[in-house]
Amino acid sequence: MGLRESNIDQLKGGIFDVLIVGGGINGAVSAAALASRGARVAVIDRGDFAAFTSEESSNLVWGGFKYLENYEIGLVRNLCKSRNHLIKAYPANLKEIRFMAALDENSPYSPAFAGLGATAYWVIGNGFTKPPKVLSRETIAEREPIVRTDNLLGGIEYSDAYIVDNDSRFVFGFVRSALNSGATCANYVSFESARREGGRWHVQLRDTDTGEEFTATTKIIINAAGPFVDPINAAHGITTKHKIVFSKGIHLIVPRLAKQERVLAFFDDTQRLFYVIPMGPRSMIGTTDERVTDPVTDVTDEDRDFLLNQINERLDLQTPLTPRDIISTRSGVRPLVVETDNTTSDQTDWTSLSRKHAIEVDAVRAWVTVFGGKLTDCVNIGNEVSALVKKLGIPLTKDKKSWYGEPPKATRDEYFRQARLMGLDRLTTRASFETLSTRLWRRYGLRAFAMLEAMRDDPSMADDVIEDADYVRVELHYAAKTEMITKLDDFLRRRSKIALVLDYDEVREADGIHEACELLFGEDAQRRFDEYFTDERREQLQGYREPSASFPRG
Numbered sequence: 136m137g138l139r140e141s142n143i144d145q146l147k148g149g150i151f152d153v154l155i156v157g158g159g160i161n162g163a164v165s166a167a168a169l170a171s172r173g174a175r176v177a178v179i180d181r182g183d184f185a186a187f188t189s190e191e192s193s194n195l196v197w198g199g200f201k202y203l204e205n206y207e208i209g210l211v212r213n214l215c216k217s218r219n220h221l222i223k224a225y226p227a228n229l230k231e232i233r234f235m236a237a238l239d240e241n242s243p244y245s246p247a248f249a250g251l252g253a254t255a256y257w258v259i260g261n262g263f264t265k266p267p268k269v270l271s272r273e274t275i276a277e278r279e280p281i282v283r284t285d286n287l288l289g290g291i292e293y294s295d296a297y298i299v300d301n302d303s304r305f306v307f308g309f310v311r312s313a314l315n316s317g318a319t320c321a322n323y324v325s326f327e328s329a330r331r332e333g334g335r336w337h338v339q340l341r342d343t344d345t346g347e348e349f350t351a352t353t354k355i356i357i358n359a360a361g362p363f364v365d366p367i368n369a370a371h372g373i374t375t376k377h378k379i380v381f382s383k384g385i386h387l388i389v390p391r392l393a394k395q396e397r398v399l400a401f402f403d404d405t406q407r408l409f410y411v412i413p414m415g416p417r418s419m420i421g422t423t424d425e426r427v428t429d430p431v432t433d434v435t436d437e438d439r440d441f442l443l444n445q446i447n448e449r450l451d452l453q454t455p456l457t458p459r460d461i462i463s464t465r466s467g468v469r470p471l472v473v474e475t476d477n478t479t480s481d482q483t484d485w486t487s488l489s490r491k492h493a494i495e496v497d498a499v500r501a502w503v504t505v506f507g508g509k510l511t512d513c514v515n516i517g518n519e520v521s522a523l524v525k526k527l528g529i530p531l532t533k534d535k536k537s538w539y540g541e542p543p544k545a546t547r548d549e550y551f552r553q554a555r556l557m558g559l560d561r562l563t564t565r566a567s568f569e570t571l572s573t574r575l576w577r578r579y580g581l582r583a584f585a586m587l588e589a590m591r592d593d594p595s596m597a598d599d600v601i602e603d604a605d606y607v608r609v610e611l612h613y614a615a616k617t618e619m620i621t622k623l624d625d626f627l628r629r630r631s632k633i634a635l636v637l638d639y640d641e642v643r644e645a646d647g648i649h650e651a652c653e654l655l656f657g658e659d660a661q662r663r664f665d666e667y668f669t670d671e672r673r674e675q676l677q678g679y680r681e682p683s684a685s686f687p688r689g
């Protein structure tokens with residue numbers, strides 16, 4: 136029986152302290168934090184883990200420099216502290232990165248003023264990162280020759296951090312942590328309804344892959360359904376002081392633009408910041424910020440052309456970027472929190488709405504709702520949810536903070552010693568952005584030791600499954616057993632980032648894709664292949680069509 140099936144078996148008729156609806160970042164950290172402290176936890180998602188908002192972010196872990204525009208000092212201070220904490224806890228997964236912001240006459244701030252802001256931002260962040268600098272036009276031209284400098288006044292350089300691999304892989308790390316602590320976790324299981332009786336919730340669940348329905352009971356429900364929290368609350372008679380509104384943001388992934396590992400920042404024509412963010416061998420351009428009412432979004436032609444025009448105007452490329460250069464796209468909605476009786480959120484400059492999270496509890500009905508949040512804030516959310524669950528009467532053991540972070544330095548040193556002794560990085564032939572040993576440690580931590588052993592036994596385990604995909608055979612073998620991959624998209628888009636960095640047709644034609652399907656899905660290999668490779672998917676990835684309202688995706 137596979138990992139998902141055995142977890143679904145535990146769900147059927149299961150009795151839990153806490154059932155978490157939604158396996159995005161908020162649900163995943165809640166599960167990991169609670170399970171590590173001895174609660175009987177279940178977490179479910181009607182799609183794959185992190186397959187909604189948490190796979191569409193900018194991959195940045197940041198204090199929110201731009202929120203200083205709205206004088207949100209408290210929020211920026213908290214986010215900076217969370218950022219610093221995460222950088223320390225995840226030295227391989229999260230890296231400090233320099234942002235170079237180029238400012239021209241149309242930018243809302245002069246380089247000197249932006250430099251003052253960046254210094255304030257740095258101080259608010261406890262001076263944890265490298266200090267900011269004001270840059271002259273000449274320095275920008277020298278450091279980043281692709282930036283058009285003829286109309287620049289200058290710029291600034293400051294630091295934040297980014298997720299080296301991918302947001303959804305980062306989220307899955309918390310699902311693995313929850314599993315390791317004994318939580319029951321299942322993707323493609325939807326929360327259909329719940330009824331409170333005898334001091335417990337009787338919950339109706341459905342396997343969205345097979346259609347099978349079953350029930351479970353739980354003392355507490357945590358609604359962590361991201362953009363969908365409000366309808367779930369309404370359907371269960373839960374009233375709250377907050378609600379969610381949606382801000383759509385898109386990204387385009389194109390061939391690598393800037394050589395250096397640095398983020399380029401520009402103000403667009405509407406004076407909003409957008410970025411060019413490194414993503415391994417590619418660059419990710421984004422994001423936009425547009426009010427929408429439907430949480431299900433896609434990249435429209437208008438979105439795509441807007442971003443391409445903005446970037447082409449600001450870069451000095453040999454040939455301007457066109458839709459043909461787009462390798463893949465991302466589109467999602469930020470769930471922003473407003474007060475339920477706040478009607479002004481409909482009229483005010485809504486991009487200035489706070490990006491704070493809120494957690495509400497209905498103590499009588501033992502129901503917790505997580506509104507908003509950011510990847511950056513994830514440890515705080517795990518801690519706050521745990522404190523509330525404890526108040527609701529679930530005994531929790533002391534928090535040893537073992538549910539997040541990477542193994543200690545001594546363990547890391549031992550791993551790299553073993554990798555060096557076996558000449559792992561000499562075994563691998565192709566030039567990647569990093570060594571194989573570094574990549575495996577980052578993605579798998581302690582599990583990478585067993586991978587070294589597997590590669591010692593069989594050197595072909597260190598071979599790429601798909602050329603240029605930065606994913607080797609041993610990873611595939613481990614993913615098949617431990618990463619609950621149910622559909623091909625889970626593998627290509629979330630556990631790896633193959634579908635983001637390689638063109639759709641390249642992946643479909645690759646020899647290795649069949650090997651991957653067979654290993655992951657056994658006799659279902661062809662069905663999963665056909666289910667993934669459709670014209671609709673190609674259009675969705677490359678951003679060539681209008682949004683479709685169909686849900687769930689994946």
Ligand SMILES: Cc1cc2nc3c(=O)[nH]c(=O)nc-3n(C[C@H](O)[C@H](O)[C@H](O)COP(=O)(O)OP(=O)(O)OC[C@H]3O[C@@H](n4cnc5c(N)ncnc54)[C@H](O)[C@@H]3O)c2cc1C
Pocket residue numbers: 156157158159160161162179180181182183184185186187188189190191192193194195196197324325326327359360361362363382383384385422466467468469470507508509510511512
């Ligand atoms: C364009 C963009 C850029 C961003 N950039 C950043 C950034 O750089 N840094 C940062 O820190 N944050 C960023 N964010 C914010 C961050 O991505 C989100 O706040 C965060 O991912 C929200 O996580 P969540 O768990 O609340 O929601 P989600 O990730 O949406 O998770 C909710 C889950 O609930 C599931 N669900 C819904 N209904 C049910 C049901 N009935 N049964 C079972 N499951 C259900 C959904 O399938 C979904 O997976 C960005 C967001 C966007 C859109």
